[in-house]
Amino acid sequence: MLRVLCTLTLLALSNAESVKMVRDFSGNVPTRPSPCLLTCVGSTGAGTTNWKGEPGRLYTDVDMTDCGFVDTPIVTTSLPGNGHHDYMVGMTSPFHVTKTGFTIVILGKAQTSWEKLMSPTTVDARQSLEQGTTLKWNVSWHAVGFVC
Secondary structure (H helix, E strand, C coil): CCCHHHHHHHHHHCCCCCCCCCCCCCCCCCCCCCHHHEEEEEECCCCCCCEEEECCEEEEEEEEHCCCCCCCCCEEEECCCCCCCHCCCCCCCCCCCCCCEHHHHHHHHCCHHHHHHHHCCCCCCCHHHHHHHHEEEEECCEEEEECC
């Protein structure tokens, strides 16, 4: 009985409008119909992200082509990993957002009182391309936009 109730609830929710955009990427009220709104998520891959740049400044390009957006979506990002990613500046600031992708630039780490206390010898160390890969830093992203 519980399984049937859960199935019916999921079916009802799948037909409901679950995402509503009140302002688009440009800050305008959307003119496209709600059924054309899509939420698309992805990751650049833990340990496989193609980091480029130089020590202290890493960047990667994120491809959203498979989402099929017809306009620039609203994008939210995070930087998961296995260490030191929580100090990075720029991890939630996508650059050059288009309907097909964006770039994330990591400009180094924010110095915190905790790090100065616990690891005073690494406070000024710059992150490297190898560190980004070894620590499995990757860009997880969530985009909401129109596909028709």
